[in-house]
Amino acid sequence: MLTALLFLMAQTAAEPPDPDRLEQVREEQAEAEKRAEQLREEAEAAASEIEDLESDLIALADEIAAAEKRANDLTGRLSRLSVEEAVLTDALKEDRATLMRVMAALQRAEMQRPPPLAVSPDDASDAARSAALLAAVAPQLEERAAELRNRIDSLAEIRAQIGEDQTALAEEEAELESRQTEIAGLVDERQDRRAELDETAQAEAQEAARLAEEAESLENLIAEFIKRQEEERRRAEAEAAAAAAAQAEAEAEAEAEAGRQVASRENSGPAVSFAAARGALRPPAQGQVIVGYGEDDRIGESSGLKIVTRAQAQVVSPFDAKVEFAGPFQGYGELLILSVGDGYHIVLSGLARLYTVSGQSVLAGEPVGQMPDRADPAPELYYEIRKDGAPIDPAPWMRPGSRSG
Structure with missing residues (x-):
């Protein structure tokens, strides 16, 4: 400038x-x-x-x-x-x-x-x-x-x-x-x-x-x-430099404030902590649990739940969350990783369509995707909860009456 x-x-x-x-x-x-x-x-x-x-x-x-x-x-x-x-x-x-x-x-x-x-x-x-x-x-x-x-x-x-x-x-x-x-x-x-x-x-x-x-x-x-040309040149340079610095400082402060506001919105988290929601989470989809946590899943011991659903069944977020990852992943279909605070993450895979993108915030019960459109074999949703990177059993976190899916 x-x-x-x-x-x-x-x-x-x-x-x-x-x-x-x-x-x-x-x-x-x-x-x-x-x-x-x-x-x-x-x-x-x-x-x-x-x-x-x-x-x-x-x-x-x-x-x-x-x-x-x-x-x-x-x-x-x-x-x-x-x-x-x-x-x-x-x-x-x-x-x-x-x-x-x-x-x-x-x-x-x-x-x-x-x-x-x-x-x-x-x-x-x-x-x-x-x-x-x-x-x-x-x-x-x-x-x-x-x-x-x-x-x-x-x-x-x-x-x-x-x-x-x-x-x-x-x-x-x-x-x-x-x-x-x-x-x-x-x-x-x-x-x-x-x-x-x-x-x-x-x-x-x-x-x-x-x-x-x-x-x-x-x-x-x-x-x-209106001032003398020489004096005008020197003053113009000083004033222009000061104005540029002030504008840069103001813009930097505005950007920092905007960043603080965004960070505050993104990191404020839900009113109820995830740790306090144990036993009250809604199921991510309606269906029947066919493989439980720790059971044999043909390729080894399962780290989560496998839920068989209807064709094109909807999938919802079990809790208020920020989408950390949304997209296809190594043959697992569409994959979602939701950050729910307190060091916990929710992993959902096997979807055919996603309604969210990385960085987006979602509310508990908000639709985040849809299962494949097929009846034979029936679609299977994989549901996992991790604490500090280690898988834990999702079943005790679900609402009574919904643990069968």
Whole structure:
């Protein structure tokens, strides 16, 4: 800036600078300051909008988690009903075959005429025994037929329940798909709003800095021109150096203050410490834990939990956190590392899509990604908690009733 000022002074030593240009620059600077103030107001409003979006995301994430749990329950119920239907069908087939054999035998006995009295006593005795057998078997056949009718009615009820559950499951899955589309839209809207705010703020800051520098240069030129040329040169250099130093100091102080504010926001941490949240963390996804901490995971002892989820299941942050890493990692799919304070980190892997980027802050329950869109094999989410770099069992940290996923 000092070199540019001396160059302009040398060029205009024979004639004074244009005061109209200074006035114009001052007007432009005032307008830039006005726009900057408007931008600050917009930034506050945008921050409030982003907070509302994040609250909506968390509420919607809770609704999706409940819907996924209902869908999982319906899937399990359908599986159990199908097994019960198969068992009852086999029993009915066996009962029907037995009953048909008994009925055929009775029909054959009934078709045999009683022997005449003139025949031998043995034939008369056989006829009497057949009649007695028929009389004894008839009540049992009637009871067996009644039992068979009851089983047929039970099978019809089970099949009707299966039909109702299949309809309910289809409705839940349709609702899930709609909610997942809605949450993806909210995530995109939040990201676009942040990007727009950052871009506008940077442009206005650059424009304000340019106008301030131009106004300061012109003011110095006009103030120094009315003095003797030699004295003007020396004073201009000293004043320009002082102004540059003051501006640099002010800019450095402003940058340091901004850095302190950012660091304060980033390092302030959640109101409740992570260590105090043991036993109260929400699950990162709805599903079933198929591998526990310390269990065999085909490649060795597991350092975390493996949760099998539905296709495209949402994944949320279990706690307020800062995203330390977000991206693909060595065949693990999309990987997230969340810093939650107190030396603790949460690791989530196996995702197909991420809603966050490194350096971003997320709230407890905020959606951070989505699982792959496949049913066979079902998606598997790996969930790990580390304290000072060493893995610990996540199960005792989860809410009661959610430790099965």
